[in-house]
Amino acid sequence: DVKVTQSSRYLVKRTGEKVFLECVQDMDHENMFWYRQDPGLGLRLIYFSYDVKMKEKGDIPEGYSVSREKKERFSLILESASTNQTSMYLCASSFRGTIEAFFGQGTRLTVV
Amino acid sequence: RKEVEQDPGPFNVPEGATVAFNCTYSNSASQSFFWYRQDCRKEPKLLMSVYSSGNEDGRFTAQLNRASQYISLLIRDSKLSDSATYLCAVNPPGGSYIPTFGRGTSLIVHP
Numbered sequence: 001d002v003k004v005t006q007s008s009r010y011l012v013k014r015t016g017e018k019v020f021l022e023c024v025q026d027m028d029h030e031n032m033f034w035y036r037q038d039p040g041l042g043l044r045l046i047y048f049s050y051d052v053k054m055k056e057k058g059d060i061p062e063g064y065s066v067s068r069e070k071k072e073r074f075s076l077i078l079e080s081a082s083t084n085q086t087s088m089y090l091c092a093s094s095f096r097g098t099i100e101a102f103f104g105q106g107t108r109l110t111v112v
Numbered sequence: 113r114k115e116v117e118q119d120p121g122p123f124n125v126p127e128g129a130t131v132a133f134n135c136t137y138s139n140s141a142s143q144s145f146f147w148y149r150q151d152c153r154k155e156p157k158l159l160m161s162v163y164s165s166g167n168e169d170g171r172f173t174a175q176l177n178r179a180s181q182y183i184s185l186l187i188r189d190s191k192l193s194d195s196a197t198y199l200c201a202v203n204p205p206g207g208s209y210i211p212t213f214g215r216g217t218s219l220i221v222h223p
Binding site for chain 1: 120144146153154155156157158161199201202203209210211213214215216
């Protein structure tokens with residue numbers, strides 16, 4: 001079974017803090033994605049990566065950055081957390097050439 | 113027009129009912145389609161892929177209508193445990209393989 005693991009289920013951070021969300025997959029997938037999910041807005045793509053050290057902006061990259069130093073790991077960084085970044089963050093991965101994506105369990109981030 | 117659209121529902125049905133959801137997509141060149149299920153406060157999980165010829169898995173049937181640009185998910189003999197949000201995923205314009213998701217359709221199956 002594909003396993004996508006996110007480092008935290010729940011996280012509470014203060015405004016202005018730098019926040020790191022980690023995601024690791026064990027299926028040698030080339031593609032990795034970070035989404036956020038908010039009520040009524042669905043899944044919105046923040047960043048994605050096709051390969052190690054490669055990254056592309058998604059639909060809502062502002063206030064975020066990413067890092068992919070190893071194929072299995074994709075990190076999302078909130079440079080200076082703000083209250084409007086309170087959300088459910090979902091990491092996903094897939095093989096190149098398919099949209100069949102597998103999700104991590106999600107991180108529910110609250111910024112106070 | 114949004115790339116992928118779904119009726120948010122909720123669809124409220126009794127146990128044993130048959131229920132169907134549609135998902136419309138804007139890009140006529142889309143080739144890949146999937147249905148996901150998402151339980152409350154959990155991650156989306158792959159439910160089934162949608163092939164041109166249709167796909168059936170037990171009580172679930174997925175179909176593709178290219179002419180009208182929509183996919184459908186039919187659930188027969190609904191169970192209480194089918195209560196969830198159902199998301200469709202489509203590959204976006206340009207041939208990339210970034211899943212574009214609909215906002216989901218909420219299903220509530222009641223006794």
